[in-house]
Amino acid sequence: xxxxxxxxxxxxxxxxxxxxxxxxxxxxxxxxxxxxxxxxxxxxxxxxxxxxxxxxxxxxxxxxxxxxxxxxxxxxxxxxxxxxxxxxxxxxxxxxxxxxxxxxxxxxxxxxxxxxxxxxxxxxxxxxxxxxxxxxxxxxxxxxxxxxxxxxxxxxxxxxxxxxxxxxxxxxxxxxxxxxxxxxxxxxxxxxxxxxxxxxxxxxxxxxxxxxxxxxxxxxxxxxxxxxxxxxxxxxxxxxxxxxxxxxxxxxxxxxxxxxxxxxxxxxxxxxxxxxxxxxxxxxxxxxxxxxxxxxxxxxxxxxxxxxxxxxxxxxxxxxxxxxxxxxxxxxxxxxxxxxxxxxxxxxxxxxxxxxxxxxxxxxxxxxxxxxxxxxxxx
Ligand SMILES: *Cc1c(COP(=O)(O)O)cnc(C)c1O
Numbered sequence: 161x162x163x164x165x166x167x168x169x170x171x172x173x174x175x176x177x178x179x180x181x182x183x184x185x186x187x188x189x190x191x192x193x194x195x196x197x198x199x200x201x202x203x204x205x206x207x208x209x210x211x212x213x214x215x216x217x218x219x220x221x222x223x224x225x226x227x228x229x230x231x232x233x234x235x236x237x238x239x240x241x242x243x244x245x246x247x248x249x250x251x252x253x254x255x256x257x258x259x260x261x262x263x264x265x266x267x268x269x270x271x272x273x274x275x276x277x278x279x280x281x282x283x284x285x286x287x288x289x290x291x292x293x294x295x296x297x298x299x300x301x302x303x304x305x306x307x308x309x310x311x312x313x314x315x316x317x318x319x320x321x322x323x324x325x326x327x328x329x330x331x332x333x334x335x336x337x338x339x340x341x342x343x344x345x346x347x348x349x350x351x352x353x354x355x356x357x358x359x360x361x362x363x364x365x366x367x368x369x370x371x372x373x374x375x376x377x378x379x380x381x382x383x384x385x386x387x388x389x390x391x392x393x394x395x396x397x398x399x400x401x402x403x404x405x406x407x408x409x410x411x412x413x414x415x416x417x418x419x420x421x422x423x424x425x426x427x428x429x430x431x432x433x434x435x436x437x438x439x440x441x442x443x444x445x446x447x448x449x450x451x452x453x454x455x456x457x458x459x460x461x462x463x464x465x466x467x468x469x470x471x472x473x474x475x476x477x478x479x480x481x482x483x484x485x486x487x488x489x490x491x492x493x494x495x496x497x498x499x500x501x502x503x504x505x506x507x508x509x510x511x512x513x514x515x516x517x518x519x520x521x522x523x524x525x526x527x528x529x530x531x532x533x534x535x536x537x538x539x
Contacts, residue, residue, distance in 0.1 A: 163477035164528065167349040167451060170414060170519040175406030182398045190376070190395035194402040201408040202344075202359055209363045210337045213371045214401060218323045218345025218358035220394040222293075223250040224374055225341040225360055228367045229291045229317045231256045236282045236289040240270040240302075240321070241487045242504035243295045246345075247321045248487050251293075259289060260488045262500020266441040268507060269302030270294040271500070276310050278499040283314070291317045296325035296335050297484070298513070299351070299418070299450035300440065304330050304338050319343070323358070326351050327415035327448035336361050351414050351450050351518070352407035354400045415448045417518035421525065422449035425514060428529040432536055434460030438511075451513040453483060461536055466512040469535060476531045483511035 178194050187193065195214060202212040215221050231237055233255035239248050241260040251258045261278050264271040275292065282289050292311055294302045311318045320339030322328075328335040336342045339362075344350075346357035360371045373379070378391025396404075426437045434457040440447055458465040466482065473480040485508055488498035515528055 162474075162479040164479060164515050164520070164524050165517065166479045166481055166513060166515050168517050168519065169348055169353050169355075170410070170517060172406050172410035174409050175403045178402030178405045179399055182402050187398050190397055192398035192401070194398045194405055195396055198396075198401040198404040198408065199359075201405060202361075205408065205411065206334050206337055206361070208333070208337045210342075210361050211363070211365070211368045213360045213368055213375065214396040214404065215358050215360060215375050215394045216396055216400075217356055217394075218343055218347065219246045219250060220375070220392070221343040221345075221358040221360040222247065222319070222321065223253055224371050224392070224394065225319050225343055226250050226254055226256070226291060227374060228341060228370055229319060231290050236287050237291045237293065238275065238278055238282075238289045238316075239293040239487070240295045240297075241498060241500060242268060242484060242507065243297060243321065243487065244323075244484055245487065245490065245492075246323070247293060247295055248493060256290070258487070258493060258496045260486075260493065260496050260498045260500075262486075262498070262502070263504045263507065264303065265503055267300045267302050267445065268297050268438065268504075269300065270307065271503070272303055272306035272310060274499040274501070275307065278497075279310065279314050279316065281497075281499070288314070289316055291319050293319045293321055295321040295323070296328055296447075298438070298453055299325045299328050299448040300438070301325065301328055301330035301335055301445050301447065308338070317341075322361075323347075324350065324450045325448060327411055329446045331444050337363070340364065341367055346404060346407075351418065351448055352404070352411055354396070354404040354407065357396050357400055357404060414518040417520075418449045418452075418516055419447075421516050421520055422447075422452045424525050425452045425454070425529070428525075429454070429532070432533070434458070434464075435532075435536065449516065451516045454512050454514060455507070455510045456512065457510065464536055466510055469512055469532065472535050473528070473531060476527075478515060478528055478531060480515070481513045483508050483513065
């Protein structure tokens with residue numbers, strides 16, 4: 161067990177009031193005031209015309225999104241290679257084919273150059289991709305302008321996996337508002353949590369209406385139970401949504417706290433050869449810095465690599481994690497087509513995520529920095 165975790169839940173103290181309200185009203189089901197309240201809280205935070213449907217996980221939201229974007233058996237779906245498996249799995253649930261695209265070096269997200277190459281190649285082989293899925297990994301917005309230009313040029317739908325980027329923004333606009341459909345996760349380690357949960361976001365009222373229907377067994381409008389298509393039981397419980405409402409009251413603070421962690425690490429490791437903290441390319445990008453990440457170049461650290469660093473941190477009771485192992489290197493996805501130049505693989509071999517919780521204390525931050533500096537000082 162660790163003393164310092166990478167991204168533990170951080171409660172605001174308001175959660176129990178909303179949960180108590182559900183109990184008081186005996187409203188212990190998948191609809192109710194907390195569900196609608198949580199959806200409204202998310203909508204007012206995002207502004208724009210985006211609407212939200214909360215569901216039982218980010219993965220369910222992605223699954224629903226792909227169905228709404230008409231993904232069917234044997235369709236090609238382009239997907240960012242450098243991500244968590246939950247981004248890709250729903251493509252396979254639908255019998256469609258993931259086409260994996262490598263990252264660029266600035267934001268670590270899908271490379272627009274390889275994206276266009278993948279699109280052209282699919283078209284040439286007679287099967288234009290149905291959807292492009294990109295991720296704002298570790299909270300860092302992708303090169304969204306370039307991605308949208310490609311989607312427009314070839315007329316392909318965009319799905320934004322914003323599971324890690326609630327509270328981030330790009331060119332002044334919030335992440336979660338950029339896809340034809342976008343998705344959040346409220347899993348236990350995300351920037352805000354409901355223990356488990358997710359949201360599907362869209363400005364298209366048709367998508368929102370259909371998402372609600374599909375998430376609750378696709379009932380037709382009739383006085384009896386009638387069904388014209390297959391539905392799912394993906395709704396969020398009114399109790400769980402109460403946690404979400406309590407968490408929403410603190411979202412701005414949580415973003416600021418995680419950004420503070422990131423500033424601290426950037427300063428702490430500024431003078432150390434072979435260590436770089438992943439950061440925004442320029443002022444158009446604002447990351448919530450869900451996780452602060454390092455790249456370690458063992459040629460410059462006297463052979464200390466991210467594996468050694470992780471082991472030493474673990475010995476000190478500090479949880480650190482390797483970056484996501486790219487999907488094209490996963491046994492389960494190894495047969496998927498892949499377009500890239502080794503960028504995500506290189507990041508995976510050199511990178512480490514540090515404790516980044518919004519409840520991390522100054523003392524803990526100093527301790528983490530000290531442990532890392534001690535390992536890296538070569539005398
Ligand atoms: C957490 C996460 C998901 C899945 O969300 P769940 O709520 O755990 O199902 C999807 N994509 C990314 C990038 C994630 O980090």
